[in-house]
C-alpha cells in the first residue's frame with residue numbers, strides 16, 4: 001500500500017508543523033503534525049486541527065526542494081494557475097471525478113506560500129479525505145482509474161495557456177539529454193562507482209537508439225507539445241479507499257509543456273509491476289499485461305478523443321522509454337553521489353535503477369503483445 005502512512009509522533013515535527021501552520025490561514029487549534037514519507041523530492045507533512053465545533057480539519061504542508069526546483073516562486077505561480085484553472089473548469093463542466101480537487105490555502109500575510117528562516121518555500125493544500133495512494137497497484141480497477149484520472153487531467157489543462165506556464169525544470173523529459181548527461185557523469189565518475197555498475201551502464205548504452213524516437217516525431221510535427229502533468233507516478237493519484245475510484249491527481253509541480261506520451265509512459269513504469277520501485281529481488285519485477293490493458297483502457301477512455309494516431313501507436317514504446325529514462329536518472333544520481341533523489345539507504349538509487357532496467361527488459365519481451373492490444377482497443381473505439 002501507500003508510503004503516505006505517517007510516522008510515529010516526533011516532537012520536532014510537531015514543533016515544525018505547528019510553526020509553519022501558524023503562518024497559513026488554517027482553521028482551528030493545532031493538534032497533530034506528521035511527516036508523510038512519500039515522494040523522492042519535497043518534504044511533506046500532514047497537520048490536524050481541532051475545529052470549534054469539535055470536528056477535525058486536516059491540511060498538507062509541503063516544503064519545495066530548492067535543489068531540484070531552482071525557482072520555487074515560478075513553481076508556485078504554475079501551481080496557482082493550474083489549480084485555479086482546474087477548479088473553475090470542474091465547477092463549470094461538473095467534470096469532477098470524486099468531489100474533491102486540490103486547493104491552495106493562502107498564507108496569513110497574503111499569497112500562496114511562505115518562506116521560513118532557512119529559506120524553504122512552503123505551501124498549504126487541503127487534505128484529500130477518504131483517499132489513499134498506492135506505490136504498487138493492487139488491482140486492474142485502480143490501474144484503470146489512475147490512467148483515466150491522468151487522461152482527464154490532460155483534458156482539463158488542455159486549454160491552459162502554455163505561455164503562462166514556466167518550464168520549471170528545463171528539458172525534464174528530454175531523454176536524449178538525460179542519456180548524454182549519464183555519459184558525461186560516467187566519464188567523470190566523481191565517486192569512483194562506475195566499475196561496480198558496468199552491467200547497468202552497458203544495458204543503458206546499448207539502448208541509445210531509443211532515446212530520440214519521440215523527440216524526432218515531435219520535430220517532424222507528428223506529435224504535439226501539450227500541457228501535461230509530467231510526474232504521473234502511480235502514487236500521485238488519490239484513490240478513494242472505499243470504492244477504488246480515482247478522486248484527483250496531486251503533485252502539480254512539474255505541470256509544463258510536455259508529451260501526453262510521457263504521462264502515459266510513466267504510468268506504465270509505475271503501475272504495471274507488482275514490485276516496489278526499490279525492490280532488491282529483481283525476479284519480482286514484471287510487466288503485468290492485465291495492468292497494461294487497464295491503463296490503456298482508462299487512458300483512452302479519457303484522452304482517446306484528443307490524442308492522435310501517432311501518439312496511440314507509441315503507447316507501449318512510451319512505457320519502455322519512460323522506464324529507461326528514470327533508470328538513466330537513478331544511475332546518474334548514484335554515480336554523482338546521490339545529490340538529487342532522497343535516499344534511505346546506501347545504494348538506494350542503484351537498487352531503484354535496477355528495477356527500472358529489469359522492467360525495460362520485461363516490456364521489450366512483451367512489446368508486440370502490448371502493441372497488438374493497443375491496436376485492438378483502437379479499432380473498437382474509432
Ligand code: GN1
Nearest residue numbers: 039040041042068231233251254326
Ligand atoms: C520523483 O516527486 P516524486 O517522488 O513523485 C521525480 C520524478 C521521477 C520519480 C521516480 C521532480 O517523483 O520525475 O519519475 O521521482 N520528480 C522530480 O520515482 O524529479
Ligand code: MG
Nearest residue numbers: 039235236251
Ligand atoms: Mg509525488
